[in-house]
Amino acid sequence: MPRKTQKAKLVLxxxxxxxxKKTVQSRKAPIREVQxxxxxxxxSEGxxxxEIEKxxxxxxxxIYKWMEKSLAMGIEEGLKDKY
Known part of the structure; x- marks a missing residue:
C-alpha cells in the first residue's frame, strides 16, 4: 500500500x-517572486x-524545488532565482 511522504513543516x-504577503500584493515585484x-x-498554512498546484x-x-530551497537556505533565498 502506498504511503504518503511527509515533507518538512515550514514555520514562518x-x-x-x-x-x-507584501510580496504577493506587490505590483513591482517580479512575477516569479510573487508566485x-x-x-x-x-x-506554511498547511x-x-x-491544491497549491491548482x-x-x-x-x-x-513547487517541491522552491519548497526545498526555502527550507534549506531560508525564505529570502527561496524567492530568488540564483542558488
Missing amino acids: SKEQQEDL RAHILLRY MPIT MTHVSRPT
Missing part, C-alpha cells in the same frame, strides 16, 4: 509572513501541494 515568523511567495504562504498553476516538481 509574523515578520516573514508579513514580508511574503514563490504565494507558494510559501500556502504551504495547504496540500495538490491554485498557482505551477507544476508539482517546481
Whole structure:
C-alpha cells in the first residue's frame, strides 16, 4: 500500500509572513517572486501541494524545488532565482 511522504513543516515568523504577503500584493515585484511567495504562504498554512498546484498553476516538481530551497537556505533565498 502506498504511503504518503511527509515533507518538512515550514514555520514562518509574523515578520516573514508579513514580508511574503507584501510580496504577493506587490505590483513591482517580479512575477516569479510573487508566485514563490504565494507558494510559501500556502504551504506554511498547511495547504496540500495538490491544491497549491491548482491554485498557482505551477507544476508539482517546481513547487517541491522552491519548497526545498526555502527550507534549506531560508525564505529570502527561496524567492530568488540564483542558488
